[in-house]
Amino acid sequence: MLATPTRLLVAVAGALSLTGTIAAQSTEKTFDPDFVERLTAMQESLIENEVTGSNIVLVGRDGELVHRSVRNSGRQGDRDITEETLFPIWSMSKPITIVAMMTLHEKGLFDWNDPVSKYIPCFADLTVRDGDTIRPAKTPLRVIDLMTHRSGYAYYPTFPGVPPRHDQPQQSQTKFKDLQEFCELAADYPLEFDPGTNYAYGINQAILGRLVEVLSGRPFGAYLEEAIFEPLGMNDTSFVLDT
Known part of the structure; x- marks a missing residue:
């Protein structure tokens, strides 16, 4: 434990947990392709602007994982993000x-x-x-x-x-x-x-x-x-x- 635990430093894997529009097609959950494309573009922008790599997780209302996208920065010295990576959550x-x-x-x-x-x-x-x-x-x-x-x-x-x-x-x-x-x-x-x-x-x-x-x-x-x-x-x- 830190001397003064005013910030949580470790959280579950995933930099972002977003909920998009889920459309049911028979028993399969899907997302609007444009929505997923915008998410990917956002992740790439974070890398291009030297902010961070990211791991986006989309979870349905029933708790089922329906989409995951990992983008690593590829910069020397950066740690690769995986499904097991822990992130600081700062003000969360x-x-x-x-x-x-x-x-x-x-x-x-x-x-x-x-x-x-x-x-x-x-x-x-x-x-x-x-x-x-x-x-x-x-x-x-x-x-x-x-x-x-x-x-x-x-x-x-x-x-x-x-x-x-x-x-x-x-x-x-x-x-x-x-x-x-x-x-x-x-x-x-x-x-x-x-x-x-x-x-x-x-x-x-x-x-x-x-x-x-x-x-x-x-x-x-x-x-x-x-x-x-x-x-x-x-x-x-x-x-x-x-x-």
Whole structure:
């Protein structure tokens, strides 16, 4: 397990899992040839633009695998993609974190409008960057604000007058010993706006990861394994490779 498991690093084989229009012809499932051709063109474009090779999997509504297309870049040093290749899923860990929170909500462990400081006290007295000044936040940070990217925490310097700093929490989420340490730094950093008043894609799910730990009494990765991965048979999804 990484020191701070804020991103899932390994997922099931397949860079993309897409669903196309499936037409039944007797007992055989087929796709519109133009649709498959467009997918192939997209894969080739990714290679031509030096982005990545890819593995596209198309699955029918009944779970049957009906199309697979592997395109390797052929570039020296690149690893060939196969049906067994594991991919980093990066921000697709966000919806997984959201599902974890939903399972805890179903157990009645919190309310969406609860202040985050009820569970993680360091978020009690937040500040907001307002032009050239730093002022107290006018609204409390709620759980629902983290769920909807309305917390005031952002990843990128999209707000004018916000110079990057070496200690900004969005610079690296893996340099901290645990999620609590990450939250403590985030709580000390000024928000870009008052919670609940605007939208900014940001570090919200990392904070939710700590909230999962507090509510469940389990390490974040362990709770994901027990509540999501094992029940769904996601045997190749983890924070680290076993081998």
